[in-house]
Amino acid sequence: ETITIATVNNGDMIRMQRLAEDFTAKHPDIELQWVTLEENVLRERVTTDIAASGGQYDVMTIGNYEVPIWAKQGWLLELNGLGDDYDVDDLLPAIRGGLSVDGKLYAAPFYGESAMIMYRTDLFEGSGLEMPESPTWEFIGEAARKIKADNPDVNGICLRGKAGWGENMAFITALVNSYGGRWFDENWQPQFDQPEWKEAFQFYVDLMNEAGPSGASSNGFNENLTLFQQGKCAMWMDATVAASFVSNPEDSTVADKVGYAIFPDTGNGNHGHWLWSWNLAVPASSAKADAAQTFIAWATNKAYTELVAEKEGWANVPPGTRTSLYENEAYKEAAPFAEPTLAAMNAADITNPSVKPVPYTGGQFVAIPEFQGLGTTVGQLFSAALAGQMSVDDALAQAQNVATREMTRSGYIK
Amino acid sequence: MATRQTRTLARLMMAPAVVLLLIWMIVPLSMTIWYSFQNYNMLNPAMRGFAGFFNYVYFYTDPAFYQAIINTLFIVVGVLFITIVGGIALALLLDQPIFGQGIVRILVISPFFVMPPVAALIWKNMIMHPGYGVLADVSRFLGLQPVDWFAQYPLTSVIIIVAWQWLPFATLILLTALQSLDEEQKEAAEMDGANFANRFWYLTLPHLARAITVVILIQTIFLLAVYAEILVTTNGGPGYATTNLAFLIYRTALLSYDVGGASAGGVIAVVLANIVAIFLMRAVGRNLDR
Amino acid sequence: MARAVSTRRKWIATAAAWVVALVIFFPIFYMVVTSLKTEPEAIAGISLIPSGTFENYVEVQTQRDYFKPFLNSVIISLGSTLIALLIAIPAAWSMAFSPTRRTKDILMWMLSTKMMPAVGVLVPMFLIFRDTGLLDTRIGLTVVLTLINLPIVVWMLYTYFREIPGEILEAARMDGATLMGEIVYVLTPMAVPGIASTMLLNIILAWNEAFWSIRLSAANAAPLTAFIASFSSPQGLFWAKLSAASTLAIAPILIMGWFSQRQLVRGLTFGAVK
Amino acid sequence: MGNITLKNVHKAFGATVIIPDIDLEISDGEFVVFVGPSGCGKSTLLRLIAGLEDTTSGTILIDGADMTGEAPAKRGLAMVFQSYALYPHMSVYNNIAFPLKMAKADKETIDAKVRAAAQTLNLTAYLERRPGQLSGGQRQRVAIGRAIVRQPSAFLFDEPLSNLDAALRGTMRLEISELHQQLRTTMIYVTHDQVEAMTMADKIVVLNAGNIEQVGSPLDLYRSPRNLFVAGFIGSPRMNFVTGDEAARHDAATIGVRPEHIRLSTTEGAWKGVVGVAEHLGSDTFLHIQAEGIGQVTARADGEFTVHHGDEVWLTPEQTKIHRFDADGHAI
């Protein structure tokens, strides 16, 4: 029996492919076939396949954005054959909640992340600054400008600017959450015309222009990671998974000078509610659901964590899915960022991302099918504002316009 | 040549190609037209139904629509301009006796063999990147502020990349056409007292008319559909600065999974492409018959 | 024009041509150079001297098998080109040697089938492929690429055939050849240079086709364009590795193009030259 | 066998009538030459016979059988094209063997016939070459070789020598004549070269705008052209035509005298004239003379006859060689 697995091509997934010999050794009757693709292409492909029941894949790697949407459509099989030794309760509650619909688990998390601040302890010290326990955006803005002034060839702050619902919009949505803003009110009316958006977005654009890197409007996660690793950034707010890269001395020139802190807020206690996980799920169209579940159980179980730790070291195990990992001393030893990560993940409540009530779930995204398209369009407008090709007000007004249009068409706004 | 027998046979021989292409055109086209009148979002299969002209209106009223059309035309015209002017210049240069002609030619045609996504990646990451790109390094070396290409000149950047890919094609066609220019005609012009510029203007350029037409026709067909380069480099942004029609459809089809809307967009694009084609045939098609 | 070109002029032309050629080729060259660098070197700024590591290639190969997509690319591009030729040769024969008033229109119409934006018809195509079981099969991709390239193949062959004097075909007819005999023994061998260059151009176009070949394939039929799509990583700028993968993906066609450039030059003319 | 009969053959391309209505009888073994001005329909006629074009109406009989609708391959004719139309990708051997291969002859037969033809045409040394490596004359012979291996009932030649230079033309002319002597197969030959027509033909067919003006042996046509057209067309330099009083004196609307039938003298003669251009060929001299009351006259003098531009000369037409034509241009 051959199962076809669609995966994204990030480091953890590639590692899993390498270690899959262990699985085939244990299950000689199951053969694995990989389709490895870049994130956007992958999403496009699996979505087309599942929506048109193409049946090309038995296991799909999908985000926690898709899981609830697809599960509601009945496109995913409930994962109920993961085996007895699969400790479901060990999964982080925030993550597990995001993958369940009506209490049924539709996808198993492979790894998870939230967002936090990574900053350069040496530069902070040099400028006489200290990172508070719970920094506010106001502090961040001042610190970034000060460090920039003190160190001309270092950028005070690096943030995502590249257009895309999973790129700049992830960050900006989290930012706005922490400013108390929201995408939609309870009647699905877009909120870009509200002061929170104006304030948050204006802050972001000004900060990036004054203390950010050049070409910020094309910087995504990768570009910022590289900048940070090369010592060009004093601060970076992004996915927690980045911590393992910036603290890895092999790739990072600043590995021993990185500090971590919780995602900033505006004093309201809302830290953005960023929560993302890559998960394995079985499409309803798969004819080999049992084998597929067997594989998922192998790949997301505690035993896999140990396998990775044994073969490649604790620092390389996929983070952010299981409580037990954060209780493991060896892991905490190898990963100095374990604690802040866990804190961030536990703080992320994707059912109440904003201070105000919202009709949707999702932290740095809105878990409705229309969000991919809408988010990308809005992302384009915002990156144009960042690039200086459009004013902040124009960008927000157009975003409001586009969103109203899209929501009306999809029937949310009656 | 043309007896009744051979004429009948000729129709038969043409049939497979015509029929296949007819199917290839009609089936997707009619499906597209059908879907374009449907409410059909892949992610929301519950909401199926007849939509009337709504998809068209929706696509047409998209805030990016006009800009997309303008961008599409800019890309086509911009790339055509660069490749034809550059192609003529290059062809004239390569037509001279030079050392290492074979190698020069190989170097010049190489971009044609590069897959579009790869080309876009090279340009984006290694050449035009404001931080690590070669151009940035060069301008820093010259003491200038590096240009953030994709933010400051997004459409120009896309045009440059696409033009780089198509320049070899234009150069090659024009070069071969140039080499077919009758030697005696050039000599006659020389005897008539024409200098290099005169010979180029009165002799070479008219001779190249047909080749230029072929370049325009073929390239236009491909350029109307440029999208991989945009997807990889700018994602249509910033704003709608690099959103062309193909990308707009892509956004509708593969980000919103709005099959109805994308189909309407497809139909609109086909209509526009045909308008462009008819315009082109009017403008330059005459040259083909020579 | 056998007058001695002054050596000075030749040197100036040579210098200019080389400069332009190197500028045009530079991105490709730089990609190859980058593929031989380590990752930190790759983003460390302009440097044309790589550390000469082949590690990236090794890593690319271990991460994803190169041979299978390579084989798929070869099969699909060759297969689609050959089938297109089989269909196009008779069609071009009939257009070139038995033209009607509408021949030009038919040609333009054929080209216009290429104007359909692929994204617009992706979903219908996907559904058709799903229902015919052609998803992720080499046959399916071959069929699509055949149809995509057919108009260009017909156009090119048509212009070549028009250069063949009709009298030769008539001679064959007088010699007792049937229609098949005429095409197989006389027309095709005479048009070999034209057919060869048509073939080359279409192999290139098929090899580089990145839309359908990515979207209609998964594990079994994925060609090199899909191979490339798995290398731009979401975590970190692995430019050196990406360069290595890209180099691997374009190397076969680039090398083939270099070796056959003379043929190709002819092929690309589309009869622009009489 | 190879007699060919055209009955009421009519050919039009769309609305343009190329051949209004032709009847023609060609007997077995004859060497027939079609001549006529460019565009008069010579090639079209040949192609009709070959079956490369459909007749619009009328019947074509070959050896008595109606072949009007038959495919070219079925007619048993061989054609040698003006451009030779050799298969450039085949060796000489294969070019010649091609018709036999198409007729599915067996290997030995093919080989024997090809070698025999090559022998006849002096091509044995070139059998392995490609047409591109042959001289014009050799190519011509290959084209003929391809035709003769089949022993067709008739050969059709469409201006086969027009691409050759003068010297080669002379040689080839002789070779084709000899071939005809040898094979005695019907040959239909299109040319607009006077010398070829006169020296090769058993019978010349003069065409004009798709109509047959006259059919006859070369010397017949030379000596008794049926009308002005034929008189003017056959013979080089052209026959001199004189109208007006001088013609009336011979009871004709027009009289014609060939340049070679005019005696020249510096002292006396029938017509007086002034020398315009004198073309000295060495062997002959052609004088273009402005004759008083007669008009422009061309006369042939021998190579030794020396006159210059502007000299006065006297011309005397040979009375027995004067051709007389009525007002409609018909010979009287």
Next chain:
Amino acid sequence: MGNITLKNVHKAFGATVIIPDIDLEISDGEFVVFVGPSGCGKSTLLRLIAGLEDTTSGTILIDGADMTGEAPAKRGLAMVFQSYALYPHMSVYNNIAFPLKMAKADKETIDAKVRAAAQTLNLTAYLERRPGQLSGGQRQRVAIGRAIVRQPSAFLFDEPLSNLDAALRGTMRLEISELHQQLRTTMIYVTHDQVEAMTMADKIVVLNAGNIEQVGSPLDLYRSPRNLFVAGFIGSPRMNFVTGDEAARHDAATIGVRPEHIRLSTTEGAWKGVVGVAEHLGSDTFLHIQAEGIGQVTARADGEFTVHHGDEVWLTPEQTKIHRFDADGHAI
């Protein structure tokens, strides 16, 4: 003015010497024809004079001025190319006007000159056409028109009539001759057509492998060829050459007799022979005769002389017209 002098002109392409060493003097107003076998260097010589090729060594003077290194445009010559080299995308008018435009003549002058040239060449009706819409002869005239508007010091013609059919060739020949009469400009004319060379030239230059074999007036060359090569090359049909005993009787290694200088008789004569092919042209008959002890001989008889294949005839060469050559081929 237009005298052209070549001094020690030498031309080699790489290692192959095309023109070993040539001296030639062409005076103003002369009509000079270059003849010689294919590949002997006629075109090369013309192109050297035009400046389209560099001399390897030697000097070219035009009107006394050294023009050896000068660009073609500066030499004041006009060339009519074998292929006409018309500009296909320009109308006839613009083709003819082109050299004037290049010389920056003003509009009225151009118009006047173009119309005058068109008048001379009978092209007025075609001024708006493209070259593609013209017949061969008309194209030829456009090419000439393009040359004459400039009033060059000399015209160079490279086989200008070789693409035309016989009738047109005759007409064009006369037209060019007349043009020369009219303009009296130096003309250099390359051809390998006997008739053109003989009838048009004031002076013929016979070239062979890049060397000048003889220079002289057409009749000079016809009557007193300096050597075997010239004797064989000038005259059509070719001179008959006889070696052996018969030649020895005339104290020569070879003797030559032209076909037109052999008297024929059915009863008596110097040489006895058997008729092979008889070519009846109407005006003349060429007999190819196998003469005993002499070899193959071609003789010209008048059109009325009737003999057939296999007949026995007697030949008598005119004693005064016999050419004698020594063992080296030089005329004695």
